[in-house]
Amino acid sequence: MQPILQIQGVSKFYEAHQALNQVSFDVPKGSIFGLLGPNGAGKTSLIRIITQITAPDEGRVFFEGQPLQPQHVQQIGYLPEERGLYKKMKVGEQLVYLARLRGMEKADAVQRIKVWAERLNLKEWLTKNVEDLSKGMQQKVQFIATVLHEPKLLILDEPFSGFDPVNANIIRDEILKLREQGCTVIFSTHRMESVEQMCDYIVMINQSQKVLEGSVREVKSRYTxxxxxxxxxxxxxxxxxxxxxxxxxxxxxxxxxxxxxxxxxxxxxxxxxxxxxxxxxxxxxxxxxxxxxxxxxxxxx
Incomplete structure (x- = not known):
């Protein structure tokens, strides 16, 4: 099966600093793929290239076998580590607005918002302003905004940040359901127990370079x-x-x-x-x- 995402020899420079150095790997379709590395390793730079916030200085990125193009953004969902919602805007209105930016029709967006709000116990909060919600509730809203347009590729950067254990389990279960439905998930986190529980494959970047890659089973057997x-x-x-x-x-x-x-x-x-x-x-x-x-x-x- 063709990988959904192929990273080929990608390098990125910021003045005197090299953030990525000839990084290459494939992300298999329908998998949960762990993107690991210490702070400053280059993970965020790579995510920004995949989401086309920036472009690589060297190398190429392919999405479903095609060179990455602006239209592919509509098939990608990105939940950044630094969350961003409009505090004075009502939750439901904001979700509709963000869905429309992803190319969804308003009626479809409203219907899917109702379904997700029910699943994540947010139904009564749709008419409230974002600033009235707890941090955990706001995280749920951001998660819904990320998955509402049913992306083929979902990029989650520290998705459990700010959640208590109960809500972290709810979000984890939803991520696993999305994989069962065919969505591919790139999962960037420092919580190694989550990687152990959820990921099928991992790649590790350190000091701008790929240092480890493979299925979780293969990697663990390599280090036995x-x-x-x-x-x-x-x-x-x-x-x-x-x-x-x-x-x-x-x-x-x-x-x-x-x-x-x-x-x-x-x-x-x-x-x-x-x-x-x-x-x-x-x-x-x-x-x-x-x-x-x-x-x-x-x-x-």
């Missing part, structure tokens, strides 16, 4: 250390040259061990070694979290 936590009952003292014992404890008839396999050894060999000697009650590989990978990659860079 082949280390296992094992627990059980019986007397155990691992002495095999096939395993590097990182820690080993015996409490009465209960043992705990952290074991790293040698490159040529598989987990079944460790399991066979154990069950011949003790009763195994817990056997789990230590898989690095996206948070750990993020910290390690940025530190190494």
């Amino acid at each position: 250390s082949h280390t296992y936590q094992v627990e059980g009952t019986g007397k155990l003292m691992i002495t095999s040259p096939d395993f590097k014992v990182l820690s080993q404890k015996q409490h009465g008839n209960h043992f705990q061990a952290q074991v790293q396999l040698e490159p040529q050894v598989g987990p079944n060999q460790l399991l066979r070694y154990l069950i011949e000697r003790v009763e195994v009650q817990h056997f789990q590989e230590e898989v690095p979290s996206i948070h750990d990978i993020f910290v390690q990659t940025v530190t190494e860079e």
Whole structure:
């Protein structure tokens, strides 16, 4: 399947500062794609290029196989980290206005606003001024404005900022529903637990360059250390040259061990070694979290 978005050798300069340096990656259709990196890495510069707020100094961007054009903006929804609503304007009127800017007919906009207001518990607030709403409510309004025109590509920059846990879960569920309906989501955040829960693919940018890319499963497997936590009952003292014992404890008839396999050894060999000697009650590989990978990659860079 053709990617919905292709970034090819994109570079961006601001006077003496290079914000992006030959960045390339593809965003698969119908996926939630994590755009990761520390502050100042170049993520915002890249988002501004995709949304055509600025243009690349080098490289090309393709949307559904075509060079990015002004008309493609109508098929993209962008929720920036810095929110912006007209404080004195009524919520419903503002949503209609923003929908019209996206090319929607007024009647269609009004109908979709009613549906979204019902889903996000905003129905009674449509006739209120934006300034009368809490920060979380305003975030919901901005989210509706971003998705109202049913974009093919949705770019969310820190979408959970300002939400309490309950409303963050509501927005998360709505994002997952949009993916199920075929929308592609670029998800930029510093909340690595959200990346772990939601993203299918990730790319990491650091110091203006791409440093990591792949599916979440592939990336995590790349950083695995082949280390296992094992627990059980019986007397155990691992002495095999096939395993590097990182820690080993015996409490009465209960043992705990952290074991790293040698490159040529598989987990079944460790399991066979154990069950011949003790009763195994817990056997789990230590898989690095996206948070750990993020910290390690940025530190190494």
